[in-house]
Amino acid sequence: MTPIRLTNSMTRKKELFEPLDRQNVRMYLCGPTVYDRAHLGNARPVVVFDVLFRLLRHVYGADHVTYVRNFTDVDDRINATALARKEAGAEGTLEELIHARSDETIRWYHEDMGALGALPPTHEPRATEYIPQMVAMIADLIDKDHAYEAEGHVLFAVDSWREGYGKLSGRSVEDMIAGARVEVAPYKRNPMDFVLWKPSDAELPGWESPWGRGRPGWHIECSAMAHELLGESFDIHGGGSDLMFPHHENEIAQSCCAYPHGSFAKVWLHNEMLMVEGRKMSKSLGNFFTVRDLLDQGVPGEVIRFVLLGTHYRKPMDWTEKKREEAEATLRKWRELTASAQAGGTPNPRVVSALADDLNTWGAISVLHEIAGAIERKQRSDVSQAEMDDFAASAQLLGVLEDNSTMGAWVSDGAVERLAAQPLLDAFATRLFQLRLAAIESKDFTAVDSLKAALTDAGIEVRISKEGVELLPSTDFDPAKLEALK
RNA sequence: GGCGGGUUGGCGGAGAGGUUACGCAGCGGAUUGCAAAUCCGUGUAGACCGGUUCGAUUCCGGUACCCGCCUCCA
Numbered sequence: 001m002t003p004i005r006l007t008n009s010m011t012r013k014k015e016l017f018e019p020l021d022r023q024n025v026r027m028y029l030c031g032p033t034v035y036d037r038a039h040l041g042n043a044r045p046v047v048v049f050d051v052l053f054r055l056l057r058h059v060y061g062a063d064h065v066t067y068v069r070n071f072t073d074v075d076d077r078i079n080a081t082a083l084a085r086k087e088a089g090a091e092g093t094l095e096e097l098i099h100a101r102s103d104e105t106i107r108w109y110h111e112d113m114g115a116l117g118a119l120p121p122t123h124e125p126r127a128t129e130y131i132p133q134m135v136a137m138i139a140d141l142i143d144k145d146h147a148y149e150a151e152g153h154v155l156f157a158v159d160s161w162r163e164g165y166g167k168l169s170g171r172s173v174e175d176m177i178a179g180a181r182v183e184v185a186p187y188k189r190n191p192m193d194f195v196l197w198k199p200s201d202a203e204l205p206g207w208e209s210p211w212g213r214g215r216p217g218w219h220i221e222c223s224a225m226a227h228e229l230l231g232e233s234f235d236i237h238g239g240g241s242d243l244m245f246p247h248h249e250n251e252i253a254q255s256c257c258a259y260p261h262g263s264f265a266k267v268w269l270h271n272e273m274l275m276v277e278g279r280k281m282s283k284s285l286g287n288f289f290t291v292r293d294l295l296d297q298g299v300p301g302e303v304i305r306f307v308l309l310g311t312h313y314r315k316p317m318d319w320t321e322k323k324r325e326e327a328e329a330t331l332r333k334w335r336e337l338t339a340s341a342q343a344g345g346t347p348n349p350r351v352v353s354a355l356a357d358d359l360n361t362w363g364a365i366s367v368l369h370e371i372a373g374a375i376e377r378k379q380r381s382d383v384s385q386a387e388m389d390d391f392a393a394s395a396q397l398l399g400v401l402e403d404n405s406t407m408g409a410w411v412s413d414g415a416v417e418r419l420a421a422q423p424l425l426d427a428f429a430t431r432l433f434q435l436r437l438a439a440i441e442s443k444d445f446t447a448v449d450s451l452k453a454a455l456t457d458a459g460i461e462v463r464i465s466k467e468g469v470e471l472l473p474s475t476d477f478d479p480a481k482l483e484a485l486k
Numbered sequence: 487g488g489c490g491g492g493u494u495g496g497c498g499g500a501g502a503g504g505u506u507a508c509g510c511a512g513c514g515g516a517u518u519g520c521a522a523a524u525c526c527g528u529g530u531a532g533a534c535c536g537g538u539u540c541g542a543u544u545c546c547g548g549u550a551c552c553c554g555c556c557u558c559c560a
Contacts, residue, residue: 012490030560038560045560077558171489171556218558240560241491247559272491273554280554310509311499315492316553323498326510354500363500366508377525436519445519452521463523470523 002059002349004356006236007314009244009268010168014358017267019235025060026230027053028265030222030239030247031069031124034105035077037290038112040304040319041240041274041281047305047399048271048313048359049238050118054397055355058347067121068229070222071109073102074127074215079204098205102126112291115301116308117399117407123229127221131207134216134224137258138196138209146257149211150187152199156253158192165192165253168268169245194250196220219250227255232262238269271313277320300410302400303327309361309398331400334372335411338392338401345389347397355397368395418473424482428455429469436464451485458482 004017019025029049032042049069056065082097090097106126127134138154141147146160158165158173166172173192195217200206206213226234232255239248248268255264274281281288294304306327311317348371354363371391375383395401401408432451439445452462455471458481463470 032560033558042560075558166489169489169555174488242555242559245489245555246557271560273560275553315499318498320498322510326498330509357501360500362498362508366500369508440519443519449520456522461522464518464521465523466518472523 002352002356004055004059005358006267006269007358008266009270015267017235019060020233020266022060023064025056025065025236026234027056027065027067027236027238028222028226028230028234029067029069029121029237030243031071032105032109033072033075033077034102034109035075035081036105037292038109039281039288039290040276040294041288043113043116043291043304044274044308044313044317045238045240045271046113046118047116047308048361049269050116050399051309051355051361051397052236052238052269052359053119053121054399055352055359058352058397059356066123066230068123068125068226069121070225071102071106071124071126072218072221073106074205074221075218078102078105083203094203095205102128108292112295115295116291116305117302117402119399125225125229127216127225130221130225130228131216133228134220135197135207135209137220137224137227137254138216140258141196141254144257146253147196148189150189152212152214153187153195154197154211155188155193156196156250156257157189158194158253159190161253161257164256166249168252169249171245194219194246196254219247220254222247223251223254223258226251226264227259232259232264234265236267236269237265238271241270241272244268244270269313272316274308275316275318277318280316281319298413299324300328300331302331302407302410306331306365306400309365309400312362313359330369332411334368334395334401335404335408337372337375338388338395339404340385341388341392341401342385343389345386345391345393348390348394351394351397361398364394364398368398417479418477421473421477421479421482424486425460425471425473428482428485429471432462432464432471433469436469454485455482458485 005014006017007014027049029045032038038046046069049067053065053067078098078101079094081101082094085097085101086092086094092100110120138147141156142149142154145157147154147156149155162173173190197209197211197214197216197220199212199214204215206215226237237248237251252264255262276288291301291304295301303324307319307323308317310323310327348367350367351364354360354367357363368391371394375387375391392401428451432448432455435448435451436445439448452464455462458479459474459477460482461472461474463472
């Protein structure tokens, strides 16, 4: 069995991964708040943890991994959109409009992440479906003196768990108060106390609870859903590094205090942020774009995925146009190379061990480059089917080079136009070849060169050899220009 | 102010205490009427200053700079 090593944010060390139960390896990833289209930054953890999911399935068996990724569908931004729609005259109650907004966003999320080749998680719980579990957990925390009610709110008392609070993010309660950027509310015992439950007025979605009609705070949902679906102790909990504090810290506090016999997550994994042309992608900087924006611009999901995997998950990654181009060229080449590959190959052990080494995705890609190079250098007939299948299987561990009909369809984009232009291309190829033969006799190549230049200008790659002329339409092939040359 | 991360060749980006990362670009060559494509070859880079060591880009300490978190955020 391949040993997997992962960098645990809790210990800040790379550790050998040993699942609590090899028959059921359990992983939780903080999913999106479903208030709008997922931006590119949202896609990074999805792709990173998808690779981990694939690796775990490869090592422990596809039926022995449980992957939970939640949807946060209690959020003021969802409410705001619903309210705006209602004010604009939309049909239905506010509650219905809120639900419709979440449903719509979840559908988009599935479409967009699917386009990136992300496998569906085992469970995708919605916060609104786990309200009773949250209420029960909050009540339990009050019973255990880790939480208290104040002015319709229920707050977690950080002072009740000073020994554990702040361990993940490496800060003490004292340090944080010194920073003094916490929301000061008169009803808080300690300024660091955070909300488990808050009251809802008539305009806001709410549920009945022992503390009145209200809604859960942001952090409690993950604790409740992780407990419900994965148990008191599970293996891996992941998310973006910006969630480390306060979200994950608060999750730990809630879960460890509610279930003192459990260990909650054993390994914490955090991906670094995504940058765009050197700057963090954020709302306030206004430089963010969605996955859908890229897909609509014609960037294939597989290419987006490959770019995201080009940088180790614990390093900030910069999205640039140049990387997009390189990724597209590489994948195009590899797809041509594996056009006749079949399912059932065995992933290359070096690719597996690169991934098993704290998800070294670029290390794995490097190995793929080497294998691809070796295959390319051979004569077609010398390449065995197994060799090709294994290469494809290796790439598929990263989630690329899968399923030619969907993920790989982009490679043949424009195929229809090219097919239609083929007779014309053949005619030009013959003409160019004959012109060239004549030119070799006459030593006058002007006619050859001008036709070649015109073809190149129409977006056609011209390959001349002794045997003949090959005309290959490239991505910016313009059939109209070719037509005009007739 | 507190906490954390980073700094590698033209660009991107890894691993390893001593032996070629890898990709792209570049350069030289083969090939070509010229090209394209392809093939062959080609790069001692590791922010700075110390320390440990036979030997460090890799370990330890410090300095500088950059980035993130501390507020909704993947």
